[in-house]
Amino acid sequence: VEYLHSRGLHAMARGRPHEALRLHLACGEHLAARGVAGPSWLPWRDRAVLAHVRLGQLGPAWSLAREAVRVARAWGAPGRLGASLTAAASAAPDPAVRVGLLREAVDVLTATESALELAHAQIRLGATLLAAGDRNGRALLAAGAQLAAECEATAIAMRARQRLTGRPD
Numbered sequence: 140v141e142y143l144h145s146r147g148l149h150a151m152a153r154g155r156p157h158e159a160l161r162l163h164l165a166c167g168e169h170l171a172a173r174g175v176a177g178p179s180w181l182p183w184r185d186r187a188v189l190a191h192v193r194l195g196q197l198g199p200a201w202s203l204a205r206e207a208v209r210v211a212r213a214w215g216a217p218g219r220l221g222a223s224l225t226a227a228a229s230a231a232p233d234p235a236v237r238v239g240l241l242r243e244a245v246d247v248l249t250a251t252e253s254a255l256e257l258a259h260a261q262i263r264l265g266a267t268l269l270a271a272g273d274r275n276g277r278a279l280l281a282a283g284a285q286l287a288a289e290c291e292a293t294a295i296a297m298r299a300r301q302r303l304t305g306r307p308d
Contacts, residue, residue: 140169144181151190160190177214184210185226192229200230218256221248225260238267245279258286262299269302277303
C-alpha cells in the first residue's frame with residue numbers, strides 16, 4: 140500500500156495527475172479491503188482530491204474532500220484533520236467556503252506539531268485572501284513562508300515569498 144501511495148506522489152510530482160489519481164484510489168481500495176477505514180498513515184484521500192482538482196474534476200474532488208474531512212473529524216487526529224481541510228479547500232466550490240476551510244485548518248494545525256502542514260495552510264489562506272483583495276493575507280503568507288523555511292521546505296518558502304513580492308511562481 141505504501142508503494143502505491145509513493146508512486147502516486149511521484150506521478151503527481153512528474154505532472155501525471157491521471158496516474159496519480161488511479162494510484163491513490165487504488166491505495167484507498169487496498170486499505171478498505173484490509174478494514175482500514177480511518178485516514179490512516181497514508182493521506183490517500185487528500186492526494187486523490189488534489190489529483191481530481193488538477194484534472195479539473197471539481198465535482199468528484201469536492202465529494203471526496205467532504206468524505207476526507209468527515210473521516211478525519213471522526214478519527215480525531217488534529218494534524219490529519221488540518222491536512223484534509225487544506226486539501227478540501229482546493230476543491231471548494233465557493234470562495235467563502237474555501238476561506239472557511241483554510242481558516243479552520245490554520246486554527247486546528249496551530250495546536251499540533253504538524254509545522255509543514257501549518258505552513259501549507261497559512262500560505263494557501265494568505266494567497267487566497269490576497270487574491271480576494273484582502274491585505275491581511277500578507278501576514279499569513281509571510282508566516283507560512285517563514286515556517287516553511289524553518290522546516291527546510293525551501294521551494295515552498297520561495298514560492299510563498301514570490302507571491303508576497305508579486306512575482307509569478
